Amino acid sequence: MLSKYIFYFLSSVAIYAALMVLISKKPIHSVLYLTLAFFAIAGHYILLNAQFLAVVHIIVYAGAIMVLFLFTVMLLNLNIEGEFPKKNIIKFAAVIVGGLILITLIGTFRTYDLEIIKNPTLNQIGLVKNLGKVLFKEYLLPFELCSILFLAAMVGAVMLGKKDIQ
Protein backbone atom coordinates (compact mmCIF):
# COMPACT_ATOMS: atom_id res chain seq x y z
CA MET A 1 0.00 0.00 0.00
CA LEU A 2 2.84 2.34 0.85
CA SER A 3 4.32 2.15 -2.63
CA LYS A 4 0.98 3.22 -4.07
CA TYR A 5 0.96 6.34 -1.92
CA ILE A 6 4.56 7.05 -2.88
CA PHE A 7 3.62 6.65 -6.54
CA TYR A 8 0.77 9.14 -6.33
CA PHE A 9 2.83 11.57 -4.27
CA LEU A 10 5.73 11.49 -6.75
CA SER A 11 3.36 11.77 -9.69
CA SER A 12 1.62 14.83 -8.28
CA VAL A 13 4.96 16.46 -7.45
CA ALA A 14 6.20 15.82 -10.99
CA ILE A 15 3.03 17.13 -12.64
CA TYR A 16 2.99 20.19 -10.39
CA ALA A 17 6.64 20.95 -11.12
CA ALA A 18 6.08 20.44 -14.86
CA LEU A 19 3.16 22.86 -14.82
CA MET A 20 5.17 25.39 -12.86
CA VAL A 21 7.92 25.20 -15.50
CA LEU A 22 5.39 26.61 -17.94
CA ILE A 23 3.72 29.05 -15.55
CA SER A 24 6.87 30.63 -14.09
CA LYS A 25 7.73 34.00 -15.55
CA LYS A 26 11.47 33.88 -14.94
CA PRO A 27 13.58 31.27 -16.71
CA ILE A 28 15.59 30.55 -13.57
CA HIS A 29 12.43 29.50 -11.72
CA SER A 30 11.58 27.23 -14.63
CA VAL A 31 15.01 25.60 -14.37
CA LEU A 32 14.62 24.99 -10.65
CA TYR A 33 11.13 23.55 -11.04
CA LEU A 34 12.42 21.31 -13.80
CA THR A 35 15.07 20.03 -11.39
CA LEU A 36 12.29 19.19 -8.94
CA ALA A 37 10.43 17.30 -11.68
CA PHE A 38 13.59 15.37 -12.51
CA PHE A 39 14.07 14.36 -8.89
CA ALA A 40 10.47 13.15 -8.74
CA ILE A 41 11.09 11.06 -11.85
CA ALA A 42 14.25 9.66 -10.25
CA GLY A 43 12.04 8.61 -7.34
CA HIS A 44 9.82 6.81 -9.82
CA TYR A 45 12.82 4.90 -11.13
CA ILE A 46 13.69 3.80 -7.61
CA LEU A 47 10.08 2.72 -7.12
CA LEU A 48 10.41 0.59 -10.25
CA ASN A 49 13.58 -0.89 -8.73
CA ALA A 50 15.67 0.49 -11.59
CA GLN A 51 18.47 1.75 -9.37
CA PHE A 52 20.98 2.12 -12.17
CA LEU A 53 18.62 4.34 -14.14
CA ALA A 54 17.81 6.40 -11.06
CA VAL A 55 21.46 7.13 -10.40
CA VAL A 56 22.25 7.84 -14.04
CA HIS A 57 19.19 10.07 -14.27
CA ILE A 58 20.28 12.15 -11.30
CA ILE A 59 23.87 12.38 -12.56
CA VAL A 60 22.97 13.27 -16.14
CA TYR A 61 19.91 15.47 -15.67
CA ALA A 62 20.26 17.08 -12.26
CA GLY A 63 24.05 17.07 -12.43
CA ALA A 64 24.88 17.96 -16.01
CA ILE A 65 21.90 19.24 -17.96
CA MET A 66 20.50 21.45 -15.22
CA VAL A 67 23.92 22.95 -14.60
CA LEU A 68 24.18 23.72 -18.32
CA PHE A 69 20.79 25.43 -18.24
CA LEU A 70 21.65 27.41 -15.13
CA PHE A 71 24.97 28.51 -16.59
CA THR A 72 23.27 29.65 -19.78
CA VAL A 73 20.71 31.64 -17.81
CA MET A 74 23.38 33.25 -15.68
CA LEU A 75 26.00 33.88 -18.36
CA LEU A 76 23.56 35.41 -20.82
CA ASN A 77 21.82 37.32 -18.05
CA LEU A 78 18.50 36.13 -19.38
CA ASN A 79 16.67 36.42 -16.12
CA ILE A 80 16.15 40.16 -16.34
CA GLU A 81 14.37 40.25 -19.64
CA GLY A 82 11.64 37.99 -18.44
CA GLU A 83 8.89 36.77 -20.64
CA PHE A 84 8.01 37.47 -24.24
CA PRO A 85 4.23 37.41 -24.28
CA LYS A 86 2.49 35.40 -26.91
CA LYS A 87 -0.95 36.14 -28.21
CA ASN A 88 -3.72 34.75 -26.08
CA ILE A 89 -5.37 33.03 -29.02
CA ILE A 90 -2.16 31.10 -29.71
CA LYS A 91 -1.90 30.07 -26.07
CA PHE A 92 -5.49 28.93 -26.09
CA ALA A 93 -4.97 26.94 -29.28
CA ALA A 94 -1.78 25.39 -27.87
CA VAL A 95 -3.56 24.23 -24.72
CA ILE A 96 -6.35 22.73 -26.84
CA VAL A 97 -3.78 20.90 -28.98
CA GLY A 98 -2.02 19.56 -25.87
CA GLY A 99 -5.29 18.49 -24.31
CA LEU A 100 -6.36 16.71 -27.46
CA ILE A 101 -3.07 14.84 -27.61
CA LEU A 102 -3.51 13.85 -23.96
CA ILE A 103 -7.06 12.61 -24.62
CA THR A 104 -5.89 10.69 -27.69
CA LEU A 105 -3.03 9.02 -25.83
CA ILE A 106 -5.16 8.08 -22.83
CA GLY A 107 -8.02 6.88 -25.02
CA THR A 108 -5.62 4.70 -26.98
CA PHE A 109 -3.83 3.21 -24.01
CA ARG A 110 -6.89 2.76 -21.79
CA THR A 111 -8.10 -0.23 -23.73
CA TYR A 112 -4.65 -1.74 -23.91
CA ASP A 113 -4.65 -4.67 -21.54
CA LEU A 114 -1.16 -5.84 -20.81
CA GLU A 115 -0.62 -9.06 -18.96
CA ILE A 116 1.82 -8.64 -16.12
CA ILE A 117 4.36 -11.35 -15.64
CA LYS A 118 4.19 -12.70 -12.14
CA ASN A 119 7.80 -13.61 -11.73
CA PRO A 120 9.63 -13.50 -8.41
CA THR A 121 12.84 -12.44 -10.12
CA LEU A 122 10.92 -9.59 -11.71
CA ASN A 123 12.82 -6.56 -10.60
CA GLN A 124 16.35 -7.79 -10.41
CA ILE A 125 16.89 -6.52 -13.93
CA GLY A 126 17.36 -2.89 -12.93
CA LEU A 127 20.52 -3.61 -10.97
CA VAL A 128 23.88 -2.54 -12.36
CA LYS A 129 25.19 -6.09 -12.61
CA ASN A 130 22.39 -7.38 -14.81
CA LEU A 131 22.06 -4.27 -16.94
CA GLY A 132 25.81 -4.14 -17.47
CA LYS A 133 25.81 -7.70 -18.78
CA VAL A 134 23.10 -6.86 -21.30
CA LEU A 135 24.65 -3.53 -22.23
CA PHE A 136 28.11 -4.90 -22.93
CA LYS A 137 27.00 -8.10 -24.63
CA GLU A 138 23.99 -7.35 -26.79
CA TYR A 139 24.23 -3.58 -27.09
CA LEU A 140 27.97 -3.08 -27.36
CA LEU A 141 27.90 -1.49 -30.82
CA PRO A 142 25.24 1.13 -29.95
CA PHE A 143 27.21 1.89 -26.80
CA GLU A 144 30.36 2.60 -28.80
CA LEU A 145 28.38 4.66 -31.31
CA CYS A 146 27.06 6.71 -28.38
CA SER A 147 30.62 7.56 -27.41
CA ILE A 148 31.27 8.79 -30.97
CA LEU A 149 28.06 10.84 -30.80
CA PHE A 150 29.24 12.40 -27.56
CA LEU A 151 32.62 13.22 -29.04
CA ALA A 152 30.97 14.87 -32.04
CA ALA A 153 28.59 16.80 -29.78
CA MET A 154 31.47 17.99 -27.63
CA VAL A 155 33.51 19.16 -30.62
CA GLY A 156 30.42 20.82 -32.10
CA ALA A 157 29.54 22.62 -28.89
CA VAL A 158 33.08 23.95 -28.49
CA MET A 159 33.18 25.06 -32.11
CA LEU A 160 29.81 26.80 -31.89
CA GLY A 161 30.76 28.45 -28.63
CA LYS A 162 33.97 30.00 -29.94
CA LYS A 163 33.84 33.73 -30.50
CA ASP A 164 35.13 34.07 -34.05
CA ILE A 165 35.31 31.24 -36.51
CA GLN A 166 37.10 31.82 -39.77
Place this chain on the structure above:
Amino acid sequence: MPDAVQNLQMIPLNDYIFFCSALFAIGIIGVLIKRNALVIFMSVELMLNSANLLLAAFSAYRNDPAGQIFVFFIMVVAAAEVAIGLALLVMIYRSTHSIDINALNKLKW
Protein backbone atom coordinates in the same frame (compact mmCIF):
# COMPACT_ATOMS: atom_id res chain seq x y z
CA MET B 1 13.45 -8.75 -3.00
CA PRO B 2 10.02 -10.38 -2.94
CA ASP B 3 8.50 -7.48 -0.97
CA ALA B 4 9.43 -5.01 -3.66
CA VAL B 5 7.85 -7.31 -6.25
CA GLN B 6 4.62 -7.38 -4.30
CA ASN B 7 4.70 -3.61 -4.00
CA LEU B 8 5.33 -3.14 -7.68
CA GLN B 9 2.41 -5.31 -8.68
CA MET B 10 0.06 -3.10 -6.71
CA ILE B 11 0.51 -0.11 -8.99
CA PRO B 12 -1.37 -0.75 -12.21
CA LEU B 13 0.65 -0.18 -15.35
CA ASN B 14 -2.15 2.04 -16.63
CA ASP B 15 -1.30 4.58 -13.93
CA TYR B 16 2.18 4.90 -15.36
CA ILE B 17 0.71 5.33 -18.82
CA PHE B 18 -1.63 8.11 -17.69
CA PHE B 19 1.08 9.89 -15.75
CA CYS B 20 3.54 9.76 -18.64
CA SER B 21 0.89 10.91 -21.12
CA ALA B 22 0.14 13.89 -18.89
CA LEU B 23 3.83 14.81 -18.68
CA PHE B 24 4.16 14.47 -22.46
CA ALA B 25 1.13 16.70 -23.06
CA ILE B 26 2.54 19.33 -20.69
CA GLY B 27 5.76 19.23 -22.67
CA ILE B 28 3.90 19.73 -25.96
CA ILE B 29 1.94 22.66 -24.53
CA GLY B 30 5.20 24.17 -23.31
CA VAL B 31 6.80 23.96 -26.75
CA LEU B 32 3.74 25.58 -28.30
CA ILE B 33 3.04 28.44 -25.87
CA LYS B 34 6.54 29.63 -25.01
CA ARG B 35 8.64 32.06 -27.00
CA ASN B 36 11.67 31.77 -24.76
CA ALA B 37 13.98 29.28 -26.47
CA LEU B 38 15.38 28.13 -23.13
CA VAL B 39 11.96 27.11 -21.82
CA ILE B 40 11.24 25.35 -25.10
CA PHE B 41 14.35 23.24 -24.53
CA MET B 42 13.15 22.43 -21.04
CA SER B 43 9.79 21.30 -22.40
CA VAL B 44 11.57 19.01 -24.85
CA GLU B 45 13.46 17.54 -21.90
CA LEU B 46 10.16 16.92 -20.12
CA MET B 47 8.83 15.02 -23.13
CA LEU B 48 11.99 12.91 -23.34
CA ASN B 49 11.68 12.13 -19.66
CA SER B 50 8.09 11.00 -19.90
CA ALA B 51 9.03 8.63 -22.72
CA ASN B 52 11.97 7.37 -20.64
CA LEU B 53 9.83 6.68 -17.60
CA LEU B 54 7.27 4.78 -19.64
CA LEU B 55 10.02 2.66 -21.24
CA ALA B 56 11.43 1.88 -17.79
CA ALA B 57 7.97 1.00 -16.46
CA PHE B 58 7.27 -1.38 -19.35
CA SER B 59 10.70 -2.92 -18.96
CA ALA B 60 10.18 -3.52 -15.24
CA TYR B 61 6.70 -4.96 -15.71
CA ARG B 62 7.67 -7.18 -18.63
CA ASN B 63 10.92 -8.32 -17.04
CA ASP B 64 12.89 -7.24 -20.11
CA PRO B 65 16.17 -5.36 -19.61
CA ALA B 66 16.19 -3.99 -23.18
CA GLY B 67 13.81 -1.17 -22.20
CA GLN B 68 16.16 0.13 -19.55
CA ILE B 69 19.08 0.00 -21.98
CA PHE B 70 17.05 2.12 -24.40
CA VAL B 71 16.40 4.62 -21.61
CA PHE B 72 20.15 4.82 -21.11
CA PHE B 73 20.70 5.56 -24.80
CA ILE B 74 17.92 8.16 -24.85
CA MET B 75 19.62 9.90 -21.92
CA VAL B 76 22.89 9.97 -23.88
CA VAL B 77 21.21 11.50 -26.91
CA ALA B 78 19.36 14.02 -24.72
CA ALA B 79 22.59 15.14 -23.10
CA ALA B 80 24.25 15.63 -26.50
CA GLU B 81 21.18 17.48 -27.76
CA VAL B 82 21.19 19.89 -24.84
CA ALA B 83 24.89 20.62 -25.19
CA ILE B 84 24.54 21.46 -28.90
CA GLY B 85 21.24 23.27 -28.39
CA LEU B 86 22.57 25.56 -25.69
CA ALA B 87 25.67 26.30 -27.76
CA LEU B 88 23.39 27.31 -30.63
CA LEU B 89 21.35 29.41 -28.20
CA VAL B 90 24.46 31.27 -27.08
CA MET B 91 25.34 31.95 -30.73
CA ILE B 92 21.81 33.20 -31.47
CA TYR B 93 21.98 35.43 -28.43
CA ARG B 94 25.28 36.89 -29.60
CA SER B 95 23.93 37.82 -33.01
CA THR B 96 20.39 38.94 -32.12
CA HIS B 97 20.79 39.92 -28.41
CA SER B 98 17.63 38.04 -27.57
CA ILE B 99 16.50 34.46 -27.20
CA ASP B 100 13.03 35.25 -28.42
CA ILE B 101 12.25 32.49 -30.89
CA ASN B 102 10.37 34.98 -33.09
CA ALA B 103 13.65 36.76 -33.81
CA LEU B 104 14.44 33.78 -36.00
CA ASN B 105 11.28 33.78 -38.07
CA LYS B 106 13.29 34.65 -41.16
CA LEU B 107 14.22 30.98 -41.20
CA LYS B 108 10.64 30.21 -42.11
CA TRP B 109 10.83 31.66 -45.61
